[in-house]
Amino acid sequence: MPEVKLIKRFIETENGHRLREFESAGGYGSLRKIIGEGWDAQQVIDILKASNLRGLGGAGFPTGLKWSFVPKDIEGPKYLVVNADESEPGTFKDRHIISGAPHLLIEGAVIAAFCIEAEDIYIYIRGEYYEPARIMEQAIEEAAEAGYIGEDFLGSGHTVRVHLHRGAGAYICGEETALLSSLEGGKGWPKLKPPFPAIKGLFGKPTIVNNVETLSQVPIILDKGAEYFASLGIERNGGTRLFGVSGHVKRTGIYELPLGTPMKELIYEHCGGIRNDRKLKAVIPGGSSCPVLTAEQAASINMDFDSLAGIGSMLGSGGLIVMDETTDLVQILWRICRFYAFESCGQCTPCREGTGWMTRIMERIAKGEGTVQDIDDLKEVAEQIMGNTVCPLGDAAALPVVSFLSKFRADFEAQVGPRRVHAGAVVTQAEAEEN
Amino acid sequence: MSVRMSDEDEKKITELIGHYPQKRAAIGDVLYMAQQNFGHLGPEVELYVAGLLDLPVTYVHQVVSFYNMYLQNPVGRNLIMLCDNVSCTLCGASGLVEHLAKKLGIGPGETTKDDKFTLWTVECLGACELAPCVMIGEKLYGRMTPEKLDEALDAVEQTDDA
Numbered sequence: 396m397p398e399v400k401l402i403k404r405f406i407e408t409e410n411g412h413r414l415r416e417f418e419s420a421g422g423y424g425s426l427r428k429i430i431g432e433g434w435d436a437q438q439v440i441d442i443l444k445a446s447n448l449r450g451l452g453g454a455g456f457p458t459g460l461k462w463s464f465v466p467k468d469i470e471g472p473k474y475l476v477v478n479a480d481e482s483e484p485g486t487f488k489d490r491h492i493i494s495g496a497p498h499l500l501i502e503g504a505v506i507a508a509f510c511i512e513a514e515d516i517y518i519y520i521r522g523e524y525y526e527p528a529r530i531m532e533q534a535i536e537e538a539a540e541a542g543y544i545g546e547d548f549l550g551s552g553h554t555v556r557v558h559l560h561r562g563a564g565a566y567i568c569g570e571e572t573a574l575l576s577s578l579e580g581g582k583g584w585p586k587l588k589p590p591f592p593a594i595k596g597l598f599g600k601p602t603i604v605n606n607v608e609t610l611s612q613v614p615i616i617l618d619k620g621a622e623y624f625a626s627l628g629i630e631r632n633g634g635t636r637l638f639g640v641s642g643h644v645k646r647t648g649i650y651e652l653p654l655g656t657p658m659k660e661l662i663y664e665h666c667g668g669i670r671n672d673r674k675l676k677a678v679i680p681g682g683s684s685c686p687v688l689t690a691e692q693a694a695s696i697n698m699d700f701d702s703l704a705g706i707g708s709m710l711g712s713g714g715l716i717v718m719d720e721t722t723d724l725v726q727i728l729w730r731i732c733r734f735y736a737f738e739s740c741g742q743c744t745p746c747r748e749g750t751g752w753m754t755r756i757m758e759r760i761a762k763g764e765g766t767v768q769d770i771d772d773l774k775e776v777a778e779q780i781m782g783n784t785v786c787p788l789g790d791a792a793a794l795p796v797v798s799f800l801s802k803f804r805a806d807f808e809a810q811v812g813p814r815r816v817h818a819g820a821v822v823t824q825a826e827a828e829e830n
Numbered sequence: 831m832s833v834r835m836s837d838e839d840e841k842k843i844t845e846l847i848g849h850y851p852q853k854r855a856a857i858g859d860v861l862y863m864a865q866q867n868f869g870h871l872g873p874e875v876e877l878y879v880a881g882l883l884d885l886p887v888t889y890v891h892q893v894v895s896f897y898n899m900y901l902q903n904p905v906g907r908n909l910i911m912l913c914d915n916v917s918c919t920l921c922g923a924s925g926l927v928e929h930l931a932k933k934l935g936i937g938p939g940e941t942t943k944d945d946k947f948t949l950w951t952v953e954c955l956g957a958c959e960l961a962p963c964v965m966i967g968e969k970l971y972g973r974m975t976p977e978k979l980d981e982a983l984d985a986v987e988q989t990d991d992a
């Protein structure tokens with residue numbers, strides 16, 4: 396099946412990051428429509444609910460439902476926060492939207508702000524995105540000049556201000572409560588939920604946090620209709636999403652496909668198959684936190700939230716990392732463990748200590764100094780982290796460990812105990828160049 | 831080093847604070863500005879930022895030390911951030927580290943003697959489709975090979991020497 400380019404159409408528009416080109420491609424049409432025709436928030440929310448749009452930041456929570464949690468009858472400010480922190484290893488789709496279609500994001504964010512009665516939108520963008528931030532800044536200026544944002548935007552009688560806030564290099568700030576702590580000017584420490592941000596969020600006020608891609612789908616749904624969007628996907632998993640594929644495929648990149656598309660089709664048709672026509676070994680389906688899949692699982696699974704949850708994994712951020720038969724999974728898991736240990740905020744003991752512990756055990760195994768006992772200890776530490784922490788980073792660190800060990804135990808056993816083999820580099824430079 | 835920004839920069843800070851209902855929420859941007867001015871965020875700079883935002887200096891220090899991009903210590907004039915997370919490792923990041931060790935004589939966390947380059951290995955840069963990735967200063971380079979890395983470093987050296 397060919398790609399369905401709802402968002403990608405804008406990204407691929409030449410100079411689509413500029414206002415005029417975006418408008419020529421039909422941009423800001425949905426915002427004009429709801430303001431011009433005097434819609435109320437409930438109409439928009441009903442359409443989103445019917446569209447089956449689910450949050451594309453990782454958790455897959457239904458977007459229309461989330462917006463409906465914001466209390467309507469209270470005084471004081473409310474906030475819309477755009478999560479553009481994108482730091483989950485294997486994930487890069489939001490960067491393409493911000494750089495290629497920043498106005499689509501602004502349009503969706505303004506519609507969201509209108510629905511929840513927020514006058515301030517904060518876009519929290521990861522610090523390393525220097526160039527995307529400059530593009531976003533320019534788009535905000537263009538939108539203000541054209542009257543799509545600001546006081547009485549489009550003659551709506553409403554006000555909306557858009558602020559760009561740069562993060563400073565901390566993966567945990569992608570987690571929504573940590574993001575809010577950071578935006579308030581503190582360390583990025585997650586908070587216990589409830590209260591949920593929709594009730595008590597930024598500066599203690601009702602706040603919706605949505606991912607870049609989620610918000611970018613909103614104007615498209617309002618333009619094309621809920622039925623169309625829902626019909627693209629499958630039951631409870633509406634529309635398309637930008638799958639980002641990296642690793643050992645011939646053509647890495649973003650591919651916009653309906654939810655429910657077979658993974659096989661993405662890897663072998665859109666991405667052209669595995670580099671050097673090798674055999675597939677494993678796939679991480681949605682950013683490094685998601686339990687790994689074997690080649691057999693990858694061959695038969697469909698890419699939607701429920702199918703992946705059904706086999707004990709997750710669709711996550713939609714960032715697939717594809718690994719061929721030459722991959723040393725021990726090295727890869729060690730690298731993943733190091734990542735979570737480095738990024739743990741240190742607030743809860745199981746996560747802070749457990750991630751460090753897992754990393755040290757993995758290092759031993761990867762250096763050929765491990766024992767079979769280490770493999771069992773590793774699994775036990777991971778299991779003790781799960782479910783015992785303030786935020787889901789603890790689980791995110793533990794799930795890869797448990798899944799690698801249960802699905803590829805032989806790879807680990809081959810490098811411990813009497814059958815120790817030193818691992819070496821995952822891919823030699825010569826091989827990388829050959830690709 | 832006299833720890834004070836220009837009047838113009840201080841005015842910019844007032845404008846930044848205006849984006850938030852609380853002064854302290856502007857700390858991130860103010861730290862970036864301070865870093866631009868002073869190179870890194872040492873104790874005097876933390877004290878200065880604390881004064882600007884009416885915050886205890888220990889608070890400022892906690893924020894500075896929490897985030898990777900705020901520099902507590904000086905780095906070379908050009909910071910090389912080499913991603914060695916999963917996708918970049920799968921596509922040859924370790925070869926790039928080896929290449930830099932040969933070429934510049936530095937490993938991760940080290941700075942060249944002439945202070946021109948500091949190398950960091952970093953977590954995913956959000957550009958995995960271009961793996962292996964390197965950032966030099968504010969510029970992202972993808973699909974790196976030792977040859978392309980040489981070219982990028984040469985280009986940086988030319989502007990650095992100018």
Ligand SMILES: Cc1cc2nc3c(=O)[nH]c(=O)nc-3n(C[C@H](O)[C@H](O)[C@H](O)COP(=O)(O)O)c2cc1C
Binds near residue numbers: 482788
């Ligand atoms: C450790 C961790 C990191 C996360 N990083 C991101 C991120 O970089 N971008 C993002 O949109 N969501 C991220 N999330 C999910 C957010 O907490 C939140 O669910 C999301 O922004 C909600 O938006 P959505 O409903 O539009 O998906 C992360 C969650 C966790 C636990």
Ligand code: SF4
Binds near residue numbers: 739746787
């Ligand atoms: S689980 Fe880890 S990252 Fe999350 S709050 Fe606890 S220590 Fe911090």
Ligand code: FES
Binds near residue numbers: 919955958961963
């Ligand atoms: S893993 Fe290197 S950029 Fe994502």
